[in-house]
Amino acid sequence: MRVLVKGAGVAGLTAAFELVIRGAVVTVAETRHSLGGNASWFAGGMLAPWCERESAEQPVLELGRDAADWWDAATPGQVTRAGTLVVAAPRDAGELDRFASRTSGHRRVDEEEIARLEPDLAGRFRRGLLFLGEAHLDPRQTMAALHKKLTAMGVDFHFSADAQDVSGFDRQIDCTGMAAVDDRLRGVRGEMLILRTPDISLSRPVRLLHPRFPLYIVPRTGHRFMVGATMIESQSSDPVTVRSMIELLSAACALHPAFGEAAIIETGASVRPAFPDNLPRVDAHESTIAINGLYRHGFLLSPAMARRAAELVFDHDKPAEPADEAYGKRRSA
CATH class of the missing domain: 3.30.9.10 (D-Amino Acid Oxidase, subunit A, domain 2)
Structure with a gap:
């Protein structure tokens, strides 16, 4: 499975990691000339699902409570667990x-x-x-550590690349944030x-x-x-x-x-x-899967969104269910 990930922010890096550990051959294309400079670069890095729940919907807590464990496993030594x-x-x-x-x-x-x-x-x-139970990390150090690890795992990074040519890839993951064509954003x-x-x-x-x-x-x-x-x-x-x-x-x-x-x-x-409800979505259309709408919860929710996107890549028989629909089911339950 050859997968193109568009965007090297926190969504793109976490998606690349979830794909490569499942055996995909991953290429990451980023329009910027190097890592950083995007919204992820200016994040607080707080892995605080309970605090965020004060002003966010219940899915933010449910999807974010395992984020510290994910980052600890993917980037050992980057997470501080002091609450x-x-x-x-x-x-x-x-x-x-x-x-x-x-x-x-x-x-x-x-x-x-x-x-x-x-x-x-x-x-x-x-x-x-x-x-x-909460934790925090330094976004810039953590992104650099994950980038280094992904490179060692065989992920091919192309900076200053628009990735218009997607031939040769089985699927692509769009993690371009505000640059994505989506009038809901x-x-x-x-x-x-x-x-x-x-x-x-x-x-x-x-x-x-x-x-x-x-x-x-x-x-x-x-x-x-x-x-x-x-x-x-x-x-x-x-x-x-x-x-x-x-x-x-x-x-x-x-x-x-x-x-x-x-x-x-x-x-x-x-x-x-x-998005209007401030909740992220994983949308699928033909060979493209989009992760977007992370709002102020980039480092907190990107692991869960990346897992969902990777599952859709490898599970062709599973219908592509937007994340907001899944949230609605969870709330009504």
């Missing part, structure tokens, strides 16, 4: 209760335990939620910052709840922190706006004032493809 800490200022305690009521997989922690979990947050927050713009400061140390992603501008901060190596992210209904890929920069920095300083002295080493904006 997620959710906090709120005392005046926003109602936001914490609301968050807790809309999801599961957490336990409440008090001021003393918050100080044990994150010493640099000692005395700053009285209550929080700990989602111990809309763009959701996300903006992020990367800060560097040796004055703060965090062991896990921390989400700060705020009625106007909730924030997450994900620790990286080298005293770096990814701060994100906005969600704007827009297909603009322009640089980060002044308003977003102010809001992100203000929220970061609300988590800890020392972020006010941090160096801003990178800003970024990307457009994430989303």
